[in-house]
Amino acid sequence: MIAKVLVVAKWEYLEKVKSKAFLIGLFLMPIIMVGMGLFSGLLAAREDTSTKVIGVIDASGDLAGPLGQRMEQKYLLSNKQPNYLIRELSVGKGIDLDSAVARANQLTVADEIGGYAVVSSHGAPDTVVEYRSKAVGDLLIAARLEETLKSIIAEQRARARGIDPAVLKDLNANLDVRMVKLSQAGETEESGFLKVYMTAYVFLMMLFMLIVTSGQLLVRSIIEEKSNRIVEVLVSSVSSTELMAGKVLGLSGLGFTQIAFWALIGTAASLEFGIGFVALDNALLLIVYFILGYLFYAAIFIGVGSPLTTEQEAQQVTSYLVILLIVPIILAMPAMKDPGAMWLKILTFIPFLTPTMMALRIPIQMPAAWEIVATIAIMLVSIPAAMVAAGRIFRIGILSTGKSPKIADIIRWARKG
Amino acid sequence: MLAVRNLRKDFATIRAVDDVSFDIGRGEIFGLLGPNGAGKTTAIRIVLNILEADGGTITYDGRPFSGALRNQIGYLPEERGLYRKSKLLDTILYLAEIRGMKRAKARDEALRWLRRFDLLTYQERKVEELSKGNQQKIQFITSIIHDPVLVVLDEPFSGLDPVNQILFQEALRELKQAGKAIIFSTHQMDQAEKLSDTLCLINKGKVVLGGTVRDVKRRYGSNSLHVEFQGDGSFMTSLAGVRRAMIYENAAELDLAPDARIQDILKAMIGKVEIRKFELLEPSLQSIFIETVGIPAGGTMLQGAA
Incomplete structure (x- = not known):
């Protein structure tokens, strides 16, 4: 009877591999991955490649001079040219603050200067400086201006109290906090927040796309078979168990085709362009969860999809399942802040969420060995249980036409068998 | 098989x-x-x-x-x-x-x-x-x-x-x-x-x-009779053995009971009208179908068969 299962599997695989929905899913994912890479690049602070002219309006006259000197010396481009040139926009001698600002605005709009800083009040204890430019998101320069001005003001105040500025330099700690992710073997690896986030995100999206595209294909094909009554020919030719086994097998073939294709593109891309944002150290473990999740959801889609009779219902039901799959994507941010949280662990042990939660957690922080063993065990129990229940629903569901059965009926089918 | x-x-x-x-x-x-x-x-x-x-x-x-x-x-x-x-x-x-x-x-x-x-x-x-x-x-x-x-x-x-x-x-x-x-x-x-x-x-x-x-x-078919004639055929509805009759100007369709005696019907007609055609038709499945399923009067036959 295996022969018939293989016949069904082959048909399901070949017919779906040629479908538009599958091909779209196949190519969409790599595009999303590349898009994510670009996106993370955009978010990261970019180094300037040419010298920027920054204006300073300083009515006090105390700050502009030292600021220019220090900024030009401290921050250099990769070609050793200064990153910033500070241009003092004079105030006084008949030019008041307002007209100086108006002129600075003109210069900024005309792109003669990249932006300008206005020292609007200077004294103890507060000094207020505003940085104005066309790009408000230029956080780097704001941070650098702040740091430089702080040290200038501190030195000026120290001098005013008769303290040697060199002493101040000694007193100030030079602080540089770097993010370092510790890997399993205890090796250190410099890792930014974005890299971890993107890795988790890409794996989640892959698993999501994998399950959703094949799930939808499966449900749609069952509905087509029901509406054209081919299903009657099928179940008079093979037993419903053989039919379902063939469908699951064919679908698994689809899943592997997708993963293999993506892995190929991913490897080629990282070799070619050195896109290293996907950390591959735990790929094998992730693939285990991918397979488990895939099989589990195949059973769920069969159980949920086979009693349906129309495309609209199918879309509705798949959208509920999609919500279930999206949960970990929504949780990505809080999970990164506190990877050891109890609620994360609890969610991981719900079979519907186990594979996706693991796909989220593994790149962020490797869960404990017992958690991995326990969740794999849970999946290994849940999958056959889900398959048996799905098989019972499938047997009755594929022959129900007209009005879709009630949920209570479906649960009864799943129990009784 | x-x-x-x-x-x-x-x-x-x-x-x-x-x-x-x-x-x-x-x-x-x-x-x-x-x-x-x-x-x-x-x-x-x-x-x-x-x-x-x-x-x-x-x-x-x-x-x-x-x-x-x-x-x-x-x-x-x-x-x-x-x-x-x-x-x-x-x-x-x-x-x-x-x-x-x-x-x-x-x-x-x-x-x-x-x-x-x-x-x-x-x-x-x-x-x-x-x-x-x-x-x-x-x-x-x-x-x-x-x-x-x-x-x-x-x-x-x-x-x-x-x-x-x-x-x-x-x-x-x-x-x-x-x-x-x-x-x-x-x-x-x-x-x-x-x-x-x-x-x-x-x-x-x-x-x-x-x-x-x-x-x-x-077993189940009722024969029907197709008659063409000249004269007043209205008496045909009340002939023994005729269950239903459709009388037209010069022709009639008669549904016969299973025990109807054709000879008697023919005898009854002779003299009253001038017969030009007298044909006994085989029942079609169609008529049996309607007889047994479509018409409530066929209820007796329905039970008899089951």
Whole structure:
């Protein structure tokens, strides 16, 4: 009877591999991955490649001079040219603050200067400086201006109290906090927040796309078979168990085709362009969860999809399942802040969420060995249980036409068998 | 080949099949008749092991259903379609292979049938590009390509144009000659009358009449009389043995009771009108069908048959 299962599997695989929905899913994912890479690049602070002219309006006259000197010396481009040139926009001698600002605005709009800083009040204890430019998101320069001005003001105040500025330099700690992710073997690896986030995100999206595209294909094909009554020919030719086994097998073939294709593109891309944002150290473990999740959801889609009779219902039901799959994507941010949280662990042990939660957690922080063993065990129990229940629903569901059965009926089918 | 005994199937609120029995032998065409919703399709699904019966037995050559039998059954469902996006030949081969046919053999047979139905040039086309009639030919091919012993066709002629009807009827007769047991359901009585050797009429899940076509006609048919005459024929309504009469200007259609005596009726007419034509008509299945199912007065006959 295996022969018939293989016949069904082959048909399901070949017919779906040629479908538009599958091909779209196949190519969409790599595009999303590349898009994510670009996106993370955009978010990261970019180094300037040419010298920027920054204006300073300083009515006090105390700050502009030292600021220019220090900024030009401290921050250099990769070609050793200064990153910033500070241009003092004079105030006084008949030019008041307002007209100086108006002129600075003109210069900024005309792109003669990249932006300008206005020292609007200077004294103890507060000094207020505003940085104005066309790009408000230029956080780097704001941070650098702040740091430089702080040290200038501190030195000026120290001098005013008769303290040697060199002493101040000694007193100030030079602080540089770097993010370092510790890997399993205890090796250190410099890792930014974005890299971890993107890795988790890409794996989640892959698993999501994998399950959703094949799930939808499966449900749609069952509905087509029901509406054209081919299903009657099928179940008079093979037993419903053989039919379902063939469908699951064919679908698994689809899943592997997708993963293999993506892995190929991913490897080629990282070799070619050195896109290293996907950390591959735990790929094998992730693939285990991918397979488990895939099989589990195949059973769920069969159980949920086979009693349906129309495309609209199918879309509705798949959208509920999609919500279930999206949960970990929504949780990505809080999970990164506190990877050891109890609620994360609890969610991981719900079979519907186990594979996706693991796909989220593994790149962020490797869960404990017992958690991995326990969740794999849970999946290994849940999958056959889900398959048996799905098989019972499938047997009755594929022959129900007209009005879709009630949920209570479906649960009864799943129990009784 | 097939023996069905006291078949019963209940759905939530109705008894869809109620104590149905019939036999079909090899080389026999069996017509399963009945109005829409009579339980024909349910009975067929049980015979095909798609549904489980709630009571009764079915044996195939004396044995109960087994998985191996699946390869010996051919089935054409009532409301039908095919995989729209799939290619013609691929679809035929798939449906042949799940009936246990080897692919190479299936291909040979598929091409032979496609040639016969003049569809050879379409083999690489998608199903949805075919006309409805041509799709029905494909469905017919898929139900018999694997040389089944039992062929079950649910409403095979519905929606077919006359040319294709003849094509299908020829194929059915060939299958009969080849010794297959054939079940076909229909609510078109003329089809059943032309094709079937034995038949069974079911209504509301119950068998109301059954047997060979001749037998059924003899037992359940009421003869009708066609008379052409000159004169006043109004007296004919009240003649003994006449159950119903339609009197026209110069002609009358008389439905006779089973015990009507033709000679007496003729005698009664002579002298009253001038008879030009006096013809006894064979009952059609159509009239039997309406008589037993459609008209409440036939209720006595309905019970008598069950």
